Each structure stands twice: as C-alpha cells, then as structure tokens.
Amino acid sequence: MKITILDGAGSDGGTLAALHASLVAELDARGWEHRSFILREMDVKPCRGCFGCWVQTPGMCIVDDASREVSRAIVQSDLLIYLTPVTFGGYSYELKKVLDRSICNILPFFKMVKGEIHHVPRYERYPRLLGVGTLPQPDAESERIFTTLIERNAINMHCPAHAAGVVFDGEGPEQVERKLHTLLTAVEVT
C-alpha cells in the first residue's frame, strides 16, 4: 500500500500537526508505505488556468515547480490523503494550490460518469481518496460541504473509493485514533 499525504495546514501547522502525527502512527502500525508533502513549505504557484498541461505539455503543467512532483506522487499512489483545516466547508489555500495544478492527471476530453459529464482519465488507475479535515467545533454545514467536496473530487479524479471525516479541536488522542482507524478501513485496498 503506497500512500501520499497532502498536508494543507497553514503557517504554523495548527491542530493538523497532531492529526498528522496520529495518522502517520496508524499507517506505520499497518505497515503501509507513506510519503508526506508539507505544502506550506513548498513553493507552488497558483494555477494560471491556461490549460497548457492538456495541450502544450500533455500530462504535465507547463510551470516547472514542485507541483510536478506532487502530481506524479498522486498518480503512483494507492491511497491519497488530504489533511486540511476545513475552510468554509472546503480546503485550505495550501492544499488547493496543488490540487488546482493536478488536473494534468486527467484528459481534456469528456465522458459521461454517473449521469454527468466529466473528464476522461489519462491513466489506467487512480488512488483511493481520503479527506480528513479539522474544525474548531462541530458545524453541520461545514461538515456536509466538506464530505460532498471529497465525493465530487473522487468522481472527477476517478478515485475507485473515497471517505471523508472531520476531527475537532479538543478531541482526545484516543478519539482521533478511532476516527482515523475507521476512515482508513473504509478506503483500505484489499
């Protein structure tokens, strides 16, 4: 099991730092190979919306920065994990800056998926997707949006399975471990 973790924490790591550590411990316990990208430490420029990754340098962003390494790691993973502060229900800037740059991993052409038009896959296989967000306290609408967003990303990026969950500030290590265990089991590649 090869895992890529995209850590979208802000400038100080915040509460995500403890979550990241718990996740890594759980992955180690399962004997799964993992690699983390601490995105706030990476110089990744925002997407220009030029679609050069589809028509100029097919499959690769025309801007040669660290996003290429992330896009490569995504494609070569069995499981992709997003860690992010839930930001108005969505992702943080740090996470979103690399996700916008990863559309090179799909083709510009369209096909019908579950009754909607989506992009055609570029590769034969894609990773499963797990989104784990943090919130200061429970917020039903933010959690609903976050879960929906993970589901939408899983459809668009052709992920064969997906799961999403939210961890709240003040939750104890045992509670967090239980949540992570459940989420990882839901996307486990057997």
Add this chain to the structure above:
Amino acid sequence: MQKKALLLVGSARRPRSTSESLGSHVLERLKTQGFDTEVILIHRAHRSEEQHAAMLDAANHADVVVLAFPLYVDCLPALVTKTLEQLATSRRAGTPKAGQRLLAIVNCGFPETSQNETALAICHQFAREARFEWAGGLAMGAGAAIDGLPLEERGGMVRHVIAALDAAAAALAAGTPVPQETVALMGRPLMPSWTYSLFGGIGWRMQARRHGTQKRLYDRPFAE
C-alpha cells in the same frame, strides 16, 4: 452617500475571462443604478503587498461585493480561497461594516450547472463566517462558450444569462435577495451536453495542433 460595488474576479486568464464578462455585466447595471464601481483582479492583487491590502480594504468597505470565479476542481480557485481566508481573518479581528452584501457568480467547464453547487455552498458559508449578508449565488455550466467576451457579443445563446444577471443586479440595487427564479434562469443550459462535449473535444484537438502536440495528447508522463 453614493453606494459602492466591488467586483472581485477570481480567474487568472488573460486578456479576458468568462468570470470577468459575467461579473462586469452586473457591475455595469449597478453603475446605471448610481453605484460607484470598482473591479479588482484577484491574481493581480496578490502580486504586491500594497495591492493586496487595497483589495482587502475595498472588500471591507464596499456595500456590495460581487465575487465571480471559474470552478477549479469542484470548488474555488486557490487564490480565491486565499483571499476569502484573509478577508475572514481581517473581519474577525474587527467590526465589519454593517449590511455588506455578497453575490457569488461561478461558471464551470462542464455543461451541467449543478456541478457548481459545492462552490456556491462554500461561498455561502464564507458569507456566514465573515459576516456578509448573502445576496445569493448564480451558477452556469458551459462557461467556455462565452470565452471571456462581452455577453452582448454572444448572441441569443446567452439571452437568458443576460436576463438573469440584470435581475440579480436589480435585486442588489433594491437590497433584496436574488430571487430563486433568477437562479434557475441563470442555470439553464446554454446547449445540449452532447453538443458541448463534441465541440469541446474538437476545440482541444485544434489547440493541440497549434502547439504541435496532437499525437501526444494522451501522454502519461507520471506512469513510471
């Protein structure tokens, strides 16, 4: 005192973007209603501290903020997210001006308007957290068909889009929420999905030919 309306454009595409076409149309209508208007391109405002501070200041003082952006990976483009994060932080630190209203306009590259729903939900949640009054959210699919041109140049295909944006501007000027009929009108398909997919595919191949990559379109550079 003259009311202020600010358009924040979330597309980085130059020289023109569909987001700017849609947002500018609303702003022009607000101008005729007596609003003092300003347009800020978000990606440009992030180039310098001074422009960035000016953008946050303008957003914190406008009576109406129109946020127009393209759908990127099912939600808001990264720099739009960053702007909203910063704006929310600045507003939490102080007492925001009362009665500021936010209208979000999103367009996507898929034919279905419904694919924008999550992005609008994020904008609405931002409005709650940053203490803006939510005027409403307008969404449309097949945004590429507008291609950043003034709407009046796109003919009958966008007649309903113009009508919806006019009605949204009237609601903003009147201080009322954007009616649900206007939201539905905006979201009406520009063309059948199969037509959009077919011509989209032809368009991508034509662009690839211009770059001499037509035989490499299916490359898999990260497969190994």
